[in-house]
Amino acid sequence: MVKPVKTIGLQRATLAGEVRGEIERMIVSGELAAGEKLNELSLSNVMGVSRGTVREAIRSLADSGLIDLIANRGAFVHRTTLTEARNLYDLRGAIFAMACAAAARRLREGAEARLIAQLERNLEQMRNAYANGDTAKYYALNIEFHDMLLAASGNPKAKVTYDNLVREMHQFRRRGLSLVTNVAESITEHEAITAAIASGDEDAARRAAFDHITGGFSRYMTLAEPQSNSDA
Template sequence: MRAELEFLQNHSLTSVLRRELESLILSGEFAPGERLNENSLATRFSVSRGPIREVCRGLAEKGLLELVPNRGVFMRRIGEDQAAELYDVRAGLFASAARLLATKVTAAHISELERLLDGMEEAVAMHSLDAYYPLNLEFHDSILRFAGNGRLHKAYSELVKELHLFRERALLQGGGLSVSNIEHRRIVAALRNGDATAAMEAAFLHVQSGKSRMTLPAAAVPGHSSGNAPDTGNLA
């Protein structure tokens, strides 16, 4: 019994640490290519290095960290070519989710998606990327969740996390946000009509459009500002 309790305690600790460290990574706490100091992390979380090392191995398997023999643990650095590949896969997954949802969509689903559309429209009017970004993430996640395929949702979510590591992208403001939400409305219109083909095409083109915006030089994006802004790699 004691061994079982210790296993449960250690397993719970590892899960908590994984969530906390993953949250720090996705929030931009560490720069791409930065070395993570296991001793500092152990002190920060008041644990020994063992659980930290185990969590880092797990996050490396998920593609968020990189383990370099004899050197340590580093933030993974994702280049534009790798990000483009992730976008292509993401487009296929998102399109599949939209197609599935169109075959089972309910009035409650449409109501929730329209609520998010209206919220994003308000953010567009305010030219507020800070307000738009979390609603955008929720919109995409809602479509995956409503589609009802757990494996598809999990695969999509992991790709989104990897894209958070790609920092070298245009900051979308003003017109960029407006275009993104117009694309969202096309997806919802197709879903409302129960048109699986149109929903799939609109969702696919939306993510591909985001990929195209990603490759624009910052100066080419309307309303670009050099100030701090949220990571916008998932404004697609």
């Protein structure tokens, strides 16, 4: 005999999932800063839900790398160390390089016929954002550029892993693109990736992609070192 569905339980689970998604968005966007304590009462008032629902959502985020649960102190937005940053960049570089090589191969084999046009359109929008000094717009376009390439790799599992890494890296990725000069370097690297994929050259695409992620880490470190010295 089929048991009746417990709709109240499903509604609660769905609501907690929506709250989790909103808290995750606030962290990734920077509305909740690294090291900031999550105030259950404040969040519940803002979202119009119970503290219990917020607490459930926060606990479900504990395994995402975005939140640290500290006994007798509460939940805090995770503050990424430089060692963690380097490890995340290494992982992201490996996956992105693989994805770009796969995209180049698939393009050469006749798949992803619209990819280069989409990348070129994105690049033009990036150049416009750079010309206007709009780093926030550039950041959004940068995410779109990478998403297109991960999708073009034809490897859904790689994209899921990549997306999880990107969520953890939000703090230093955004900071690394906070200067207009860094945006210029990033655009040049995106152009190299696009050219390599357009030629169907897997090795060139892999190298250009890995160099781009390495460049991103260097840009972040340029900004992070003064902060590290001031904390010493």
